[in-house]
Amino acid sequence: MSTSFTPHAPTLERMQRWRDDPDVIGIVQVGSRTRGLGDATSDDDLEVLLSPDAFARLEPAACHEFVVEGEGAARRVIYDAQLTCLAEYRRKLESSHDLDHWPYERAVVHHDTSGEIAGAVQALAAMPESFRRARIRHAAIDAWASLHRAQKTRARGLEASARLVLDRAVRALSRIAFALEDRWVPLEHWWESELGSLADPHGLAPRLMRGVTESDSKPLFEALEALAAPLEHWGVPPDLLGRRALFLTLIHVSNVDERARHATP
Numbered sequence: 001m002s003t004s005f006t007p008h009a010p011t012l013e014r015m016q017r018w019r020d021d022p023d024v025i026g027i028v029q030v031g032s033r034t035r036g037l038g039d040a041t042s043d044d045d046l047e048v049l050l051s052p053d054a055f056a057r058l059e060p061a062a063c064h065e066f067v068v069e070g071e072g073a074a075r076r077v078i079y080d081a082q083l084t085c086l087a088e089y090r091r092k093l094e095s096s097h098d099l100d101h102w103p104y105e106r107a108v109v110h111h112d113t114s115g116e117i118a119g120a121v122q123a124l125a126a127m128p129e130s131f132r133r134a135r136i137r138h139a140a141i142d143a144w145a146s147l148h149r150a151q152k153t154r155a156r157g158l159e160a161s162a163r164l165v166l167d168r169a170v171r172a173l174s175r176i177a178f179a180l181e182d183r184w185v186p187l188e189h190w191w192e193s194e195l196g197s198l199a200d201p202h203g204l205a206p207r208l209m210r211g212v213t214e215s216d217s218k219p220l221f222e223a224l225e226a227l228a229a230p231l232e233h234w235g236v237p238p239d240l241l242g243r244r245a246l247f248l249t250l251i252h253v254s255n256v257d258e259r260a261r262h263a264t265p
Helices: 009-019 052-056 086-092 117-125 129-155 159-179 188-195 204-214 218-226 228-233 240-250 253-261
Strands: 024-030 044-050 064-069 076-085 108-112
Touching: 009 024, 009 044, 009 064, 009 076, 009 108, 024 117, 044 052, 052 076, 052 086, 076 086, 086 117, 108 117, 129 159, 129 218, 129 240, 129 253, 159 188, 159 204, 159 218, 188 204, 204 218, 218 228, 240 253
Parallel strands: 044 076
Antiparallel strands: 024 044, 024 108, 064 076
């Protein structure tokens, strides 16, 4: 996958004006073009970091700038810029939301007056080891419980509900697949493409795809079975009694805050 790209001409012109502005301390490009997923319709997704004083002067509605060209079917966004600050990047470091981290995995720093922006981007892209372990454990139990719940729901004739529960299992297994490779889960509209970018030594991607497209629990059970060894390495017991014990531990009231961070019921 090639990530070589050049920002659109209007983007380059606007970035130069931002560079000339003393209130602008950094320009970071995220989005599909930095990940090698861009096409003719892709815009330049930018984050423009301002000095603390300059950012504090902005109303929320003024923290967004974009340029559109063309009309009708030919209409397209050229660039989309969020105005932010370094303090917001540091705040995201404490977040467990994938959207606060995934965009920075292949971000490109175009401007960094202080030398701090590149390090902040790198830190945002990383998944802390303690969080990674907790995510894998929670997601494994979430997937395991959801798959069994989906079977029971489908047996009751509640097909729509069963599909929703299977979707939960797919999301949990996705968290495992990406976390095993020290990566955050992508936005839904890039999920399929990003699955294809995984090394995936356990063959999870095709099974997850079948689980989604066919709403079938069988490939998802197969995916969970294929993960037995790596899950055990991360503290998930391979046996039924062990998993039940872990489930009861994770749903205990003392773990409510941690459970919320990892989206486990």
